[in-house]
Amino acid sequence: MQAFKELAEIVRKEKVAEDLYRLTVKAPDIAEFSRPGQFVMVRTVEGMDPLLRRPFSVHQVSGGDMLQIFFKVIGKGTKALAGMEPGQQVDILGPFGQSFTMAEDSLHILVGGGIGTAPLLFLAKHLLKKNEVYSLRVLLGARTGNEIARVAEDFTNLGLTVDIITEDGSLGRQGLVTDLMTELQQDKQIMVYGCGPYPMLRAVAGICRENSWACQVSLETMMACGLAACLGCAVMRADMQGYVYVCKDGPVLDMNEVAWL
């Protein structure tokens, strides 16, 4: 595995919605080697509190040397990161983990929940290199509209059809993203790519099993290192005989590898 440590200059900071930010940093090595689904470990402060780096999916790479992360402020680390400004540098390690496997001759269903949509844009761009727009479908769910409005636009700009559903009905239909899945036409082999909170992914995997669709999910756990060294990111294996490690075996895993406890 080839990983890099870069002091990356922030070139752009966008406040996408309340507590939702997109940072563009200049990290040529990490950007060059990143594949959709992989993640980076970001040091959010120079000091010792918060102590650990924070994992973020690679949201996009552009121009050969730019890397984007898309994140939600939920605690100390993300708050510190949101306070950084263009011109400042962030210490980033990566890229880490397994990327999505691009299925062939399939209908590609990208299912994202809330901030979990972060890795899907990069994936969509890669899929479009070998697939026509009509063989991709994007299903986005969120608690409320402004969490996904902006990302939905990015997908639309790629020429993709985006179905939106929100819990409060403020954007698109009202309901859960899994509601959109039950309406999918099964004329072709289907590959589902799921990103979002654990309960959503479990429900997505459930629907895929029932319909015999293939499904890859991107899991999130607490991580101390991202380097396969601390063994803190364990998730029970499907056979219940041991663990997969999300930073090394994942974060993208086939739904059949996980016990879904």
Next chain:
Amino acid sequence: MAVESPKMNVDIGSLRLSNPVMTASGTFGYGEEFSSLVNLHRLGAIIVKGISLLPRQGNPPQRIAETACGLLNAIGLANVGLERFFSEKLPFFDAIETPLIVNILGDTVEEYQELAARLNDEERIAAIEVNISCPNVKQGGVAFGTDPEMAHKVTHAVCQHFNRPVIVKLSPNVTDISLIARAVEDGGADAVSLINTILAMAIDIESCRPKLANVFGGLSGPAIKPVALRMVWQTAESVSIPVIGIGGISSPEDAIEFLLAGAKAVQVGTANFINPRAAEEIIQGIESYMVKKGFASIEEMIGRARKS
């Protein structure tokens, strides 16, 4: 006038290290994980994740939680076991000249003994570090490291079966660590390393449950440094074998404090997660400090703070 560069080398028993900075067990994987980020040849020694005779799955998640300047872990000593260590992890070290130290753990004295005997046959392994913070299954689960008699026994058993240096790694979860240190010195240990993690916990006030599935875990990182330093000081006072300092070391300054307190070498643990190059930068920083202060060798610094 040309200034000679300071002598960074130290000896731990018959083990010669090019510098006193090693990576701590469980925080550096099996070395390979860090190879694209770290120049492994710069390190004084590499200590790999604790190995048991048979593979161990480890504890259920959550296994880790962050605390103020600290990391709580209850990994449960998950490891690939001795056979897979030999077949999958050891070959990587064929191309690495840095001394390899294998950390071992067991449920019984017999298990430690067998591990020592098997590792003795692998010339590539420069030393063993014995983790005695584990529960002794035959003695009602009391940790080997909290009872001087058991600590002595397990040390003796390992030393009988391993003909190169044996380092015994002490648990801080005792009333008087120097008592245990003396017991393992008596048992034949060539050095002691300390501290292992401090028993601790954290509670999630949203779910009203402990953050770790195991309830208790081991605290590491900068938060524990002052405690570790105190214990290293006390231990250096009570044994004549080398003391290796561990606990929250993240910067050259931290490492220097341990050397001045009486440690002959140090290990960098949790800091590897935050900065994979921490150990390399610490080596560099110690050297600069020595030049600045006029220390010609590490030896000159050891225990300097103790001298009145």
